[in-house]
Amino acid sequence: MTRSRFSLLLAVPAAVLLAACGSATQPNGGIMVPHGNITIRNGAATMGANAFAPPTLTVSLATAARVVWSNGDVGSGAYPTGTTHHILSNNGTFESSDLGPGRTYAFTFADTGHFAYHCAIHQSMVGTVVVTP
Numbered sequence: 001m002t003r004s005r006f007s008l009l010l011a012v013p014a015a016v017l018l019a020a021c022g023s024a025t026q027p028n029g030g031i032m033v034p035h036g037n038i039t040i041r042n043g044a045a046t047m048g049a050n051a052f053a054p055p056t057l058t059v060s061l062a063t064a065a066r067v068v069w070s071n072g073d074v075g076s077g078a079y080p081t082g083t084t085h086h087i088l089s090n091n092g093t094f095e096s097s098d099l100g101p102g103r104t105y106a107f108t109f110a111d112t113g114h115f116a117y118h119c120a121i122h123q124s125m126v127g128t129v130v131v132t133p
Contacts, residue, residue, distance in 0.1 A: 038127065039072045040085050040099070045122040052127035065109040065131045071099040086120040095120075 036057045044051035052069075059065040075082035082101025089095065093115055096105035109115070109131045119125035 036067050038067060038069045038129075040069065040119075040125075042073050042076060044073045044085065044119070044125055045083055048124045049126050051119070051122070051125035055126075056128045056130065058130040058132060059109065061109060061112055061131050061133055066106060067109070067129055068104055068106045069096065069099070070104045071101055074101040084121065085125070087117055088120040090116040090118065 036059050038057055039053045041047060041051055041053055049055055057067065059067060069087050071082070071085055073083045073085065084098050084100050086098050087094070087096040087105055093109075094107040094117070098121075099105055109129070112131045112133055115129045115131065117127055117129065
């Protein structure tokens with residue numbers, strides 16, 4: 001095998017692998033991933049639209065659009081034991097139970113669209129999941 005053919009055989013799989021590992025930034029500032037994690041930030045109850053990290057997450061339905069919310073609001077200062085939150089979609093598509101500090105909630109989306117959600121306890125906490133085909 002010639003050196004150029006060998007190089008080509010190595011280059012093509014490497015390019016495919018790099019493309020598969022990268023994440024694309026969406027026009028709305030979200031990150032497009034096959035599944036994703038959203039963290040409820042420490043002190044989230046007073047952060048409004050910045051309570052969730054990221055505030056907008058884009059996932060792909062084609063690769064199992066599963067999202068996991070983690071309550072990272074574990075406490076400090078006036079609330080040393082952390083704060084409980086309750087994730088609720090604005091259209092009723094998904095709803096967690098009360099999430100104590102360190103707890104998680106997972107939901108797998110079955111449809112494409114924009115899914116706005118908020119904390120049912122602290123309603124100024126808002127975020128969006130965008131599900132693409």
